[in-house]
Amino acid sequence: MARENVxxxxxxxxxxxxxxxxxxxxxxAACERFFPGQGADLGRLWRARQLEYTWxxxxxxxxxxxxxxxxxxxxxxxxxxxxxxxxxxxxGLMESHLRLEAFPDVKGALDALxxxxxxxxxxxxxxxxxxxxxxxxxxxxxxxxxxxDEAGSFKPxxxxxxxxxxxxxxxxxxxxxxxxxxxDLCGALSAGLRGCWLSRGEDPWEELGFRPEATAGGLAxxxxxxxxxxxxxxxxxxA
Amino acid sequence: MARENVxxxxxxxxxxxxxxxxxxxxxxAACERFFPGQGADLGRLWRARQLEYTWxxxxxxxxxxxxxxxxxxxxxxxxxxxxxxxxxxxxGLMESHLRLEAFPDVKGALDALxxxxxxxxxxxxxxxxxxxxxxxxxxxxxxxxxxxDEAGSFKPxxxxxxxxxxxxxxxxxxxxxxxxxxxDLCGALSAGLRGCWLSRGEDPWEELGFRPEATAGGLAxxxxxxxxxxxxxxxxxxA
Numbered sequence: 001m002a003r004e005n006v007x008x009x010x011x012x013x014x015x016x017x018x019x020x021x022x023x024x025x026x027x028x029a030a031c032e033r034f035f036p037g038q039g040a041d042l043g044r045l046w047r048a049r050q051l052e053y054t055w056x057x058x059x060x061x062x063x064x065x066x067x068x069x070x071x072x073x074x075x076x077x078x079x080x081x082x083x084x085x086x087x088x089x090x091x092g093l094m095e096s097h098l099r100l101e102a103f104p105d106v107k108g109a110l111d112a113l114x115x116x117x118x119x120x121x122x123x124x125x126x127x128x129x130x131x132x133x134x135x136x137x138x139x140x141x142x143x144x145x146x147x148x149d150e151a152g153s154f155k156p157x158x159x160x161x162x163x164x165x166x167x168x169x170x171x172x173x174x175x176x177x178x179x180x181x182x183x184d185l186c187g188a189l190s191a192g193l194r195g196c197w198l199s200r201g202e203d204p205w206e207e208l209g210f211r212p213e214a215t216a217g218g219l220a221x222x223x224x225x226x227x228x229x230x231x232x233x234x235x236x237x238x239a
Numbered sequence: 240m241a242r243e244n245v246x247x248x249x250x251x252x253x254x255x256x257x258x259x260x261x262x263x264x265x266x267x268a269a270c271e272r273f274f275p276g277q278g279a280d281l282g283r284l285w286r287a288r289q290l291e292y293t294w295x296x297x298x299x300x301x302x303x304x305x306x307x308x309x310x311x312x313x314x315x316x317x318x319x320x321x322x323x324x325x326x327x328x329x330x331g332l333m334e335s336h337l338r339l340e341a342f343p344d345v346k347g348a349l350d351a352l353x354x355x356x357x358x359x360x361x362x363x364x365x366x367x368x369x370x371x372x373x374x375x376x377x378x379x380x381x382x383x384x385x386x387x388d389e390a391g392s393f394k395p396x397x398x399x400x401x402x403x404x405x406x407x408x409x410x411x412x413x414x415x416x417x418x419x420x421x422x423d424l425c426g427a428l429s430a431g432l433r434g435c436w437l438s439r440g441e442d443p444w445e446e447l448g449f450r451p452e453a454t455a456g457g458l459a460x461x462x463x464x465x466x467x468x469x470x471x472x473x474x475x476x477x478a
Contacts, residue, residue, distance in 0.1 A: 052291075055295065058298055059298055059426070061397065206292075207292070207315045208292065
């Protein structure tokens with residue numbers, strides 16, 4: 001159930017990728033294939049360090065791209081869990097990020113929202129975003145895949161969020177950022193973007209001093225939240 | 240066993256506080272007192288969010304001091320674990336940070352190292368550091384308690400590490416930062432400090448692109464690492 005409505009004109013919708021459009025559980029499944037019985041532990045620690053390294057390296061002013069961050073985090077996680085990491089496993093695990101599946105509600109929501117300009121704003125390197133979007137056959141929906149790499153820093157650095165209105169040439173007041181990670185949405189709100197929280201799981205909202213403009217339990221609720229009338233959608237349908 | 244020696248002149252030793260001098264397990268014990276059976280889970284989640292919030296708020300440019308960060312992280316952790324947080328519990332849990340016990344090797348090591356100028360560099364607010372140092376009767380050892388609050392940001396922001404040589408008026412080449420958290424030590428090394436890793440636990444070194452100058456398994460190894468002769472220590476004993 002949509003819990004609030006988005007007020008004011010929205011022309012552009014910008015989505016986070018990992019955890020918002022694409023299901024990170026594909027990484028855990030790959031961990032389980034290479035390390036049977038340890039997939040959950042490895043997946044959890046790898047993801048935790050992947051995020052932490054984005055924050056730490058950004059704060060240190062030592063940016064390296066998301067692929068390298070991901071590979072370093074994998075190396076740490078395997079050492080911490082005493083899992084020997086063969087080259088073939090490293091390759092397979094890393095590439096699982098390029099073949100994540102979109103959540104089941106993505107395709108239908110993007111179809112219903114195609115009257116808007118749509119884009120992605122992600123920590124992922126541009127080529128990583130291109131691959132996971134293509135893997136899911138979603139290329140035609142997005143006007144632009146914006147990568148944190150273009151700012152040389154990671155979320156929640158405001159320079160990353162500022163890329164979205166700048167690259168899409170849109171007034172931030174006419175843009176809505178949709179994100180499944182509440183820390184990330186807080187970063188966007190702090191940088192002056194408008195934001196809708198996609199609350200897919202059980203995690204409560206983070207205590208970072210910001211509140212979302214709206215909250216949706218799934219992407220299917222977005223059209224309703226945006227107060228969109230059916231006729232308008234049909235009239236503006238782009239392909 | 241000391242695994243390397245520190246080379247070159249060191250005149251000033253700067254210690255991290257939480258996890259280096261003071262044992263954070265005191266916080267977990269307080270969690271267990273207020274929420275029997277849930278202390279470990281609450282302690283773990285609270286500590287994780289406490290650190291994450293320091294990184295996120297610093298990157299967002301939304302610094303609030305460590306006491307407030309700690310209180311926000313507690314609020315999140317209790318909501319996530321569905322633990323009702325009464326005011327008395329909030330107060331007791333927060334204040335556990337002011338009454339952490341020093342690790343058993345701290346007092347002896349500080350005595351053995353008192354020929355050096357000693358200081359603390361911590362995320363903790365100055366008054367929090369003052370309280371925990373006083374609780375352990377360690378005031379006389381430290382020339383200065385340097386707080387991240389003086390930089391308005393948290394580790395690993397280089398501005399925090401730069402406070403140490405600046406506030407202590409020492410050349411970074413003559414200062415050694417001693418820290419139990421490898422991400423923190425990486426931040427210090429990245430900012431141009433010299434660093435010794437105090438490896439108290441099982442966690443491997445983080446993959447953040449830096450290596451420590453030396454590694455010690457406990458503070459008692461520091462004098463040996465510093466290549467200090469007994470006579471020299473006796474001759475320069477201060478306080």
